[in-house]
Amino acid sequence: MALDQNPTAAILATVPVARLYVHPFNPRSEIDEAGIVTLAENIRALGLIQNLAGIQDDDGRIGIVAGGRRLRALERLGDDPRFAAVPVRIAPDLATARLWAASENHLRVALHPADEIREYAALAGRGVVAAEIAIAFGVTDAHVRRRLKLAGLPAPVLAALRADEISLGAAACFTLCDDLDHALGVLEQARGRGFDAQRLRRLLKPAAIRDTDRRARFVGLEAYQQAGGRITRDLFEGEVYCDDPEILDACFAEKLTEAAEARRAAEGWKWVRTFEEPYLPYEESRALGAARLYPVPGELSPEQTERYAALAERAEAEDLDADEAAELDWLGALLDGGFTAEQVALAGIVVYVGHDGALRTEAGLVRAEDRAEAEAAGLLAPSRHADDARTKSKSPLSAALAEDLARGARGARQQAALRDPDLILDLLAFELSGRIGAAQAFGLRRDIVPNQPGTATGFALDARLTEAAPAPENPWDFDRAEAFRAFRETGAEHTRAELLRHLAGLLAVSDEKLGALIDAEAGTDIRAVWTPTAENFLGRVSGAYLDALWRELLDLAPEAPAATAFAKLRKGEKAARLESLFADPETRAALGLGGEQEARVAAWLPPEAF
Structure with missing residues (x-):
């Protein structure tokens, strides 16, 4: 059906705001109160730029079908006589009013972010402050300031944003890069590909180090900058980037060395070494020190033990004042004990920086050249290492x-x-x-x-x-x-x-x-891929090992005739008998193996290796 509407039939009348209400035809059901407050400030400052539109009901009141937000804002301006009555375009019938409601609310196009940036920047360039721009456009001050932060973006980046080739969040990432050629190169990679912000930041700042990195946290931004290091601040995410990793690494190494030496001197250790990784692998610790000393446990008197228990119980209930908490810490330190002067004189420390940027220490490492002296002083037990050596010497496997x-x-x-x-x-x-x-x-x-x-x-x-x-x-x-x-x-x-x-x-x-x-x-x-044979295992261990294995597999006592007869064989014969036991079902049947013994043979592996 063709529309036959005569816009000239509509009446423009000045109507008291008190006679206006939001008509059910108005499609906006959810109201942003903060937005209404902003719009009211806009109308107070600039006036009602666009008239309301409605339909008059039988009571003489006018229901607003287009401009519901403006009406709500006007109702907030009751203290301003300029807005006691406002122009309203009144529809001649319900059909026209319904069409106005649809046209007003569904054909409205929001300003593109790229256009916002350009418009706000032009106004700011003419001296208009952010608060006034916010009122003029009916947005918040914070919204205007976020857009103005993007005003300095290269023109190609803004053009890509306007063409919807990159998102607003992606465009914001380009504020991190002051190298125009590099930024434009990244832009070409990102066009239409939906790169997320994290990936773009890595591309735009490939060598930069975040201030949350352990090195930056340990050195501190102030010391890094004093050494000539440059930083970049993310205007939107609040992140800080160190742009000169070489300077940061130099500052890190220098401070770590100084801190390590200070700790060695303060505690009296024989030697100190720094480690630049965020943790000390066991292999590294083992290479640095032939053995480790441990702090000597402390002792508390009966009275101190009773006091420590009482304070600890109350600490669980968070019922300690500052003095009592300090006392609990002091008693705990006494109980923990520490390294003795004799230990410190023969051992050293490794100092490194953890993932959290805090200084960490591996203490009590005794180097190989100091081990004999530590054993002589009774700090290391020779018997322990002798036992280790004997265990190794007893291994039946080459x-x-x-x-x-x-x-x-x-x-x-x-x-x-x-x-x-x-x-x-x-x-x-x-x-x-x-x-x-x-x-x-x-x-x-x-x-x-x-x-x-x-x-x-x-x-x-x-x-x-x-x-x-x-x-x-x-x-x-x-x-x-x-x-x-x-x-x-x-x-x-x-x-x-x-x-x-x-x-x-x-x-x-x-x-x-x-x-x-x-x-x-x-x-x-x-055992699905490996079976013991004389060549691959049985001929490469001792005869005594084979004797014990024969008894284990057949569940024999040492004095059993089958065990003593096997023991009298030559080593080669023993290896051949065992190979046949593992590989040949007829051999196992001839020996009369039961189900449990069969399972033991099928599953056996050298315990020294597996």
Whole structure:
């Protein structure tokens, strides 16, 4: 049906605000009270720029169908006689009023943020303050100030914002970069690609270091700037960036050295060393000190013990005043004890800065050259180390054999992982994300992670872990793009299988607990790939070891005839008998093994290695 509306039939009349109300035709059901207050200030300052529109009812009142927000703002201006009555355009009928309501509220287009920035900047350039701009546009002061912070953006960035090629949040990131060429280069990367703010900040400030970094927190921004370092402040997120990482690193190293030496001098340690990483790995600590001394525990008198318990109980209830809290700390320090002067004179400390920017100390490390003196002074117990040495000397496995067995276990784990590709990919993501810390789950390197013992007998891995990948005839000069295209055309199933087998072949978990978890999840079974033979194990341990193993597997007492007869055999014969026991079902049947003994033989692994 064609519309036949005569706009000239409408009446423009000045109507007291008291006779006006918001008509149900008005579609705005949710009202922003803060916005109404801002609009009222705008009308008070600039007047009613746009008239209201409504329909007169039978009581002579006029329901506003277009301008409900303006009416609510006018009702707040009852103290201003200028707005006691206002112009209202009155519709000739309900159909016209309904059309006005739809047109007013649905065809309105908000000012684009890029246009806001330009308009606000032009007004500010003419001396108009932010508060006046806010009133003129019916927005808050904070809104105007946020837009004005973007007024200095390069023209291409504002143009990209206006073309909706980047978001307003993305445009704000460009305030971080004062290198125009670099900023425009990043802009070209970001156009239409939906980069989030975090990614843009990394692209715009690739070398910068956040003030939350442990180095910046330890050095302090003031000291960094005094050394000539520059900073950039994010105008919107409140973040601060250090733009000169070399200066920050130099300040960090200098302050760490000074702090370490000050601590050594204050506490009297024999030596000090700094470590620039945020934690001290066990391997590093072990390399630095041959042994560790521990603080000597303190002792409290009976009266002090009773007082400490009472204060500690009240501390749980948060019922201590400042003096009592200080007393509890003092008693706790006495109980904790500390290093003696004799310990300090022979040991040293490693000082480093933790993730939180705080100075940390590993104390009581005795270097190899001071170990004999520490033992002589009774600070280290020689018997403990002698026991360790005896334990090592008693090991029945040679280093080569131990390595072979470790490789076999590694291969078994890799083979088990082949059955669980999601586990492998999740573990890879775990390591690559850095959440694994100083440990590792994969041998992420070009060389092959060893998984085959030096002796091949008794060991059989899945071919996917042993077959070499096809290589180009000339690995230096070929069309890699064409080769990659051909590889992808083999299909997702093939490429996923290649990823799986190569990642499984790199599996080299260094953390014992993590390795145990992987074994449990994947169902690692070392005996599925490795069986003891004379060549790979039995001929490489002592005769006494073989005697004990024979008795263990067959559940024999040392004086049993089968045990004593075995003990009289030559070592080679013992190894052959045991190899047959592990590999030959007929041998086990001839020996009359029961179900429990069969299971023991099938599951046995050298306890010294696995």
